[in-house]
Amino acid sequence: MDIISFALGFCALFCLHGSVSAESTCKLKAKFNLNSYKDVEKKKVVIGGMFPVHKRIASNDGNTSRVPVSSGCEGFNFRTFRWTQTMLFAINEINKRNDLLPKTDLGYVIYDSCFTISKAVEGTLTYLTGQDEAVPNYRCGNGPPLAALVGAGGSDLSIATARILGLYHFPQVSYCSTCSALNNKFQFPTFLRTIPNDQHQSTAMAQMVLHFGWTWVGIIAAEDDYGKYGIKDFKDQVEEAGVCISFSETLPKVSSPAAIQRVVQTIVESTAKIIVVFSSDVDLSPLISELLRHNVTNRTWIASEAWITSALINQPGVSPVLAGTLGFGVKRAEIPGLQRHLLDLDPFADPLTEEFWETLFNCTLDYGKALRMAREVNRTLSRAGVPDGLCTGTESVAQLSNTYSDVSQLRITYSVYKAVYAVAHALHHLEHCEPGNGPFVGKSCADITNFEPWQLMYYMKNVHFKVPNTEEEIYFVDGDIEGYYDIINWQLGGDGEISYVTVGHYNGSAAPEDRLHIRNDSIVWNNDESTPPRSVCSENCQPGTRKGIRQGEPVCCFDCIPCADGEISNTTNARECILCSGDFWSNDAHDTCVPKIIEFLAFGEPLGITLIVIAALGALLTIAVGVVLILHIDTPLVKANDPLLSFSLLFSLVVTFLCSIVFLGEPQHWSCMTSQVALALGFALCLSSIMGGSPEGAAFLLFLNIQTCTVWLIILPPHPVKNTSAQNIKIILECDEGSIVFICCVFAYDIVLALLAFVFAFIARKLEDHFSEAKCVTFGMLVFFIVWISFVPAYLSTRGKFMVAVQIFAILASSFGLLFCIFLPKCYILLVKPERNKEEMMKPRPKPRDGTTTGTSASLATTATEINASTAVDDQD
DSSP states (O other), X not given: OHHHHHHHHHHHHHHXXXXXXXXXXXXXXXXXXXXXEEEOTTOSEEEEEEEOOEEEEOOOOOOOXXXXXXXXXEEXXXXXXXXXXXXXXHHHHHHHOSSSSTXXXXXXXXXXOTTOHHHHHHHHHHHHHTSSSOOTTOOOOOSSOEEXXXXXXXHHHHHHHHHHHHHTTOOEEESSOOXXXXXXXXXXXXXXXXXXXXXXXXXXXXXXXHHTTOOEEEEEEESSHHHHHHHHHHHHHHHHXXXXXXXXXXXXXXXXXXXXXXXXXXXXXXXXXXXXXXXXXXXXXXXXXXXXXXXXXXXXXXXXXXXXXXXXXXXXXXXXXXXXXXXXXXXXXXXXXXXXXXXXXXXXXXXXXXXXXXXXXTOBSOHHHHHXXXXXXXXXXXXXXXXXXXXXXXXXXXXXXXXXXXXXXXXXXXXXXXXXXXXXXXXXXXHTXXXXXXXXXXXXXXXXXXXXXXXXXXXXXXXXXXXXXXXXXXXXXXXXXXXXXXXXXXXXXXXXXXXXXXEEEEETTSOGGGSEEEOGGGOOOGGGOSSOOOOOXXXXXXXXXXXXXXXXXXXXXXXXXXXXXXXXXOSTTOSSOEEOOTTEEXXXXXXXXXXXXXXOOOSSSHHHHHHHHHHHHHHHHHHHHHHHHHHTTTXXXXXXXXXXXXXXXXXXHHHHHHHHHHTSSSXXXXXXXHHHHHHHHHHHHHHHHHHOSSHXXXXXXXXXXXXXXXXXXXXXXXXXXXXXXXXXXXXXXXXXXSOHHHHHHHHHHHHHHHHHHHHHHHHGGGOOBSSOHHHHHHHHHHHHHHHHHHHHHHHHTOOTHHHHHXXXXXXXXXXXXXXXXXXXXXXXXXXXXXXXXXXXXXXBOOOOTTOOOOOOOSOHHHHHHHHHHHHHHHHHO
């Protein structure tokens, strides 16, 4: 036992020594310099608050020769001071109520975050510790339990404080921290807010941009989580919808004239007329000042809720830059009694109120300080012995037009009011828990005088109440409330002041198609325009053109390229042109496919009528010649030239004249077959009559061609086709020959007959008689060949109906050549020189001394026969 007692004593002594040693080494490293409101005496529960009453921390000298002291703050902010007073007003109002926490007086500890993360962290640690210095993991105060923190202001500040408070499961209710990152309950398990999540605002901004058809926008964000997350969500949504970002800039958190100048230069150089800004008013203010100095106008600004109703931005003279601004404001409400509270301040109550008073009235409440200042500028005392610049404390706040006392746009202020009431209602439910029906282990309840933060957090998450006077229902879904915004337009009034006009709203709880409502006709745009500005990198490509993307530039920057012939686009900003199908072609505007022009050589058009007249004239002249021959059938001239062959030749010429008419009109099956076959047979009959020597010979020659044509018509007959390849804009109706082999054979046969006829006529041209028909045939065949040789290049160089016209002209010209060359001399003798139509004139002339024979040229075939016979006699000799 003695050994055990000794061992225990030794251990106790060792532990005591360690404790004393620890205490001797535990010392305060620094003392926080915090501006605050406190009222915790005789209070049952304390609510914490944090507000950015100042805009920034004051720079320190960096002296390392003394104990470090946290920096002070500068740049008093009247707007956020109103938020602070609203929390005090709400707590006082709750303490006076009999239906809400009737047995509990609420106290408060409110710190100034100076809009700086380091100050927010200082305030949080101090709040948790309960003293003016931070002792992590310990509550050193003996006062009432801490309920929750209302704050801490901007999103960056709340993220910093929420990470600390989340470690202890300590409730935090924010009134203006909208960053979407804060909805991550894994990182921020105890964070709630009475202002909508920025995911709603980013979506609302994106829908507004799409609503007005803006496809080319610039974006500016504060260099913090609020700006970074808000603008990222917006950018992702608009880019997915086809909107392009002209530029993306950030606003520095620390004063940087060079960075602000860079942003201004970017705005000036950009062609974007719409600029979306996710920033607090404090961060945006330097940029607006620089834009005013550079007179940057003709831009429409889309504002986030953090600055849309800020008096710090809406300063006198900003209308040239910011008139026409559109933005999203959180719910607005009137808070009865608040303005009276704001005006009834005691300037000597605390340091923060003293600073407010001195800043507002540009004086000092310190008599000694005022006296020193007066002496420095050699001023004298007033008649009452009061130095100039000394505040009396009786100045009227109401007489000054200041954002602090302006209760016309209570939006963030209303959010503060709701946050305080949310904590109060949660405490009310905690206090009125019925033992045995509680939410905790064993259905127990928490003690209002000694509860743990996590116990209050249960009630905070499940709170559901109506805000006094507005009757708005407040409840949290994963720490967030519904996303509702008023759409506010900055309109310039007759007095030159900018007023906030509500022109629509956004309700994130509605169906996607019903969320955004904007009264377009109520909006006044910049430069007092009534129509929305256009903000596009490239104007829309109208129907008839397509978009040609510019290499290395956003997809919203493009060239409008006209559609090629035969292609159309019938929509705006078409990606590709559409090729018109077979029988259609693009119109002049290239926005509609129209039926192609149907072309064929019609009977009724001038060219068709002309050809019909010429063909009919040729046929009539041929018939007239036949009549002349019939009338002179018994004369020597007609008898000497075989009348039957002459009439056969005339008949074939009538056929060729008339078949040319069949080439006219819209091609049909019968006309295609008739025209080609009639032409081939007509020339075959004509040439056979010249070559035949007798009717039987001509019939035989003709019979061969008839057989070929018959086979052609049976196997592969000519047929009508639509030629769409010859000319793009036309459909040429023409006849397809069916078989190139057959048509070549048929017309090759005619060519052979024509060559033989020409050869025989040429040989017989020197036969000496009074009337040499061989010479007439020779000239006729020369005309025939000249016409058809000229026809080939002319035919191949034309298209459509003119090709048909060339073919008809060739038929008519060759037919007229044969008619005139062969029959005109005969008709001349028969009608004009009848004295030459005698028997003796048809007899051969005397044989010359060289022994050549002479005779009549009744036909070329006879001459050919004689030549062949003479050749045979010579061979016998």
